[in-house]
Amino acid sequence: MFHDFTYQGTLAAGQRAAWTIDDVIPGGASLDFARTFMPESLARTAALDLDPAESRILNQIRGHEYLSIFGVVEEFILPFVLDHARPQLHGDDHRVRALLQFATEEAKHIHLFKTFHRRFVDGFGTECAVIGPADAVAAEVLRHDPLAVALVILHIEWMTQRHYLESVRDDSGLDPLFKSLLRHHWIEEAQHAKLDTLMVEALSDGRDEAGIDRAIEEYLEIGIFLDNGLKAQADLNAAAFERATGRTLSAEIVAAQHQAARWTYLGSGMTHPRFTATLAAISPAAADRIAAVAPSFC
Numbered sequence: 001m002f003h004d005f006t007y008q009g010t011l012a013a014g015q016r017a018a019w020t021i022d023d024v025i026p027g028g029a030s031l032d033f034a035r036t037f038m039p040e041s042l043a044r045t046a047a048l049d050l051d052p053a054e055s056r057i058l059n060q061i062r063g064h065e066y067l068s069i070f071g072v073v074e075e076f077i078l079p080f081v082l083d084h085a086r087p088q089l090h091g092d093d094h095r096v097r098a099l100l101q102f103a104t105e106e107a108k109h110i111h112l113f114k115t116f117h118r119r120f121v122d123g124f125g126t127e128c129a130v131i132g133p134a135d136a137v138a139a140e141v142l143r144h145d146p147l148a149v150a151l152v153i154l155h156i157e158w159m160t161q162r163h164y165l166e167s168v169r170d171d172s173g174l175d176p177l178f179k180s181l182l183r184h185h186w187i188e189e190a191q192h193a194k195l196d197t198l199m200v201e202a203l204s205d206g207r208d209e210a211g212i213d214r215a216i217e218e219y220l221e222i223g224i225f226l227d228n229g230l231k232a233q234a235d236l237n238a239a240a241f242e243r244a245t246g247r248t249l250s251a252e253i254v255a256a257q258h259q260a261a262r263w264t265y266l267g268s269g270m271t272h273p274r275f276t277a278t279l280a281a282i283s284p285a286a287a288d289r290i291a292a293v294a295p296s297f298c
Contacts, residue, residue, distance in 0.1 A: 037063025148218035159269030267297035
């Protein structure tokens with residue numbers, strides 16, 4: 001057994017760590033646009049051919065992208081969790097309550113990200129477009145094998161943990177309001193990662209190797225779909241940067257930013273030790289297959 005996660009334990013931990021949107025973004029609070037929003041390990045803007053002010057602006061655009069894309073992906077996480085919970089309604093009470101708490105927190109996160117977007121627009125002063133619409137992204141992802149979708153969600157949950165613990169937590173240069181938002185999101189995603197591990201185990205239970213392999217194939221299909229979205233987002237970010245600064249980014253910079261986004265949303269999740277441990281537990285061959293393709297996204 002590579003973990004000790006339980007529905008009862010995650011339910012209790014989630015209740016202890018509960019927060020409200022007002023706790024994170026109090027009325028009247030504003031973002032500090034004199035600071036960066038994203039850690040350099042994710043934004044990868046400091047080494048580009050930009051002056052310090054331009055680098056900060058692109059970093060802030062990446063921060064807007066980060067939470068906006070989380071808002072997009074949580075639009076498919078929420079219905080998926082509800083669909084997984086529905087057949088369990090007459091089963092174990094802790095399981096039902098933990099899954100419904102998971103769904104409630106995802107709905108809160110969507111609300112939080114929309115609130116952040118309004119604060120960002122108020123202070124930044126330039127339109128920053130985001131891929132979507134969210135319902136079209138959700139429809140494309142949710143048409144796949146439920147195990148493949150659960151693996152994508154698990155990837156996202158562990159990715160969030162990695163970003164905060166390895167990059168955000170100890171970065172004193174970030175805007176305090178944005179950093180607080182990331183911390184509060186991380187707190188609840190820590191429990192979601194445990195619950196999704198249990199969902200992946202439930203969905204893989206009883207599947208033969210061929211069935212697991214089909215799910216892995218569809219997980220990769222979703223990854224390619226999301227990667228295409230990240231490429232489009234890099235172009236949208238470049239357009240926002242040009243509106244904000246009057247400067248056009250080179251094709252090389254846009255490509256570098258696409259690769260930075262690939263690490264942020266794909267590579268950092270695919271290579272997270274907890275994610276790879278889950279893969280190895282359900283199929284060593286699946287773990288080997290993902291390990292072979294992961295370097296492209298790093």
